[in-house]
Amino acid sequence: MTESRNAHWFAERLTDRTIRGIALETRALIRAGALPVGTKLPPIRDLAFALGVSPATISEAWSELRRHKIISGRGRNGTWVSGDRFVAKPHRLGSSGIYGDGILNLTAAVPDMRLLPPLAEAMAYGASAENLNSYERNRILPELEEEVRKKWPYEPEAFLATNGGYNAVYTLVHALLPPGASVAIEDPTGMRLLDILEDRGVRIVPVQCDGEGPMPSALETAMKSKPIAFIFQPRLHSVTGQGVSQARLEALAAVLKDTDTLIVEDDGIGDISAAPRHSLGAYFPNRLIHILSFSKTHGPDLRLAVLSSSRTIIDQIQSYRSFSAGWTSRILQAATAWLLRDPETQESVDRARMLYHERRANLVNALQQRGIGAMHGEGLCAWVPVSSEPFAMVTLAAHGIAVHPGAKFSILPTYYLRVATATLSDRYESVADSIALAAGT
Incomplete structure (x- = not known):
């Protein structure tokens, strides 16, 4: 039977009547077991x-607990305690399974480790980086900035090195976007982007x-x-494998022209795409952030991405970073600069791009031959239409194949x-057969 606590019970135990105080003290009651999971809260x-206090104060306090999935429900159905853990976790990423040796795991759209460039020489060079081991909060090494400027899709005021692409998004979201604000984002999009936005407590507005x-x-x-920000992938969509045409980019610029919306461009695939780099930066240099990650092309253990924006926005992001690391390893920055100058590394990236394209195309061709409307494109995965996601997932699991819905x-x-294709170097026909059964066409 569901327990309940009336308003008088709370009034005797909550001493801090601010939004933050009510949220924190209610958390403490849940943690101590005074409010067990399943307890119904008063109206x-x-x-x-x-x-x-005002009803708005309680509503805001409950919103904070709801954001961490500690309480659930609202309206006429009431609100109840739904969890007793207080550590935030990425819901979508955290629900990914662990698969045994007998399962063909096509969930992770990550680079094939065998196709990444060797890092030994680059890391040795990085160990002699300028100003190494200084506690000075370096935003970006001059030599790395010099290299990225050569191919950057517009001329920005300032650059900042970060600890990877998702770290860049997480940091700017917390530095610039207040909880409760509306954020427009392309749909579909990266699941980790949705995790970050949901954890921040913003209202997500999908843009199909x-x-x-x-x-x-x-x-x-x-x-x-009236979204405070619009987030999209300007070069290659990491989920669907489709690119943004120049004409489409100009059409988006026309829509954004008379707004004050912050524009965030996330190029997480980098030069795995053969498409030229482009950006809305030439249109909106003072309110655009462009992010380029090197994880997929040069190695995830480089933990490196570079973002550009106006000096004012870079200052704001850097100010937030001061709560934590404050700067990105100079060793990794110098190593990345070395890789960007190295002809053999460029050849390695070019070869990887060709093989990723070939692997993706082989699976899409096999699917199209079976009447499945998957689209050709680029990148590390394919976006495959099905009649029912639950049925498709169960069917593929029965065939020893794991994918993401x-x-x-x-x-x-x-x-x-x-369906991740980056490491799928064979078995195209058998995988396509299984997907055709799962698709229900």
Whole structure:
């Protein structure tokens, strides 16, 4: 039977009547077991009256607990304690399975380790980086900035090195986006991007995509929510494998022209794409952030990405970073600069791009031959339409194949599978046979 606690019970135990105080003291009661999982909480208005605060104060405190999935429910159905753990975790990423040796794991759209360039010489060079071991908060090494500027898609005011692409997104989201704000983001999108935004407590406004990128009409609709930011992948969509055309980029610029929305461009795939780098930076240099990650092309253990923006925005992001590391390893920055100058590394990246394209194309060709409407493109995975995601997942599991459901990459209803292809160097026909059965076509 579900327990309940009335407003008087809370009034005797909550001494700090601020939003933060109510949230923290309620957490403490849950942690101590005084409010077990399943306990029904009193109506907001009753509790507000008992505590002598406004209903909005209780609502905001409950929103904080709801964000961490400690309480659930709202409205006429009531609110109850749904969890007793207080460590935030990425819901989508955290729900990924652990698979045995007999399972063909096509969940991780990550680079094939055999195709990454060797790092020994680069790391040895990095150990002699300028100003090594100084506690000076270095934003980016001059030699790394010099190298990235050579191919950067626009001329920015300032650069910042970060500890990888998702670290860049996480940091800017916390530095620039307040909880409760609206954020427009292309749909589908990276599941870790959704995890970061949900953890921040922002309102996610999906912008649907087609074969050329985010649709201008969908972005226009999203703008009615007055989003504080718009996040998209300007070069190659990491989930669908489709690129953004120059014409589409110009159409998006027209929609964003008369707004003050912050624009975040996330190039997490880098030169795995054969498409030229491009950006809205030439249109909106003072409110655009462009991120380029080197994890997929040069190695995830480099833990390195570079972002560009105005000096004002870089200052804000760097100020937030001062709460933690404050700067990115000079060793890794110098090593990356060395790799960007090295002709053999460039050859390695070019070869990897060709093989990733070939592997993806081989699976898509096999699927199309079986009547599955997967689209050709680039990148490390394929976006495969199915009639039912649950049925498809169960069917593939029975055939010893693990993939991700499309639902992990969207907040809208989806009928897709994301199938990683980067390490799929054979078995195209048997995998396509299994997917055809799973697709229910």
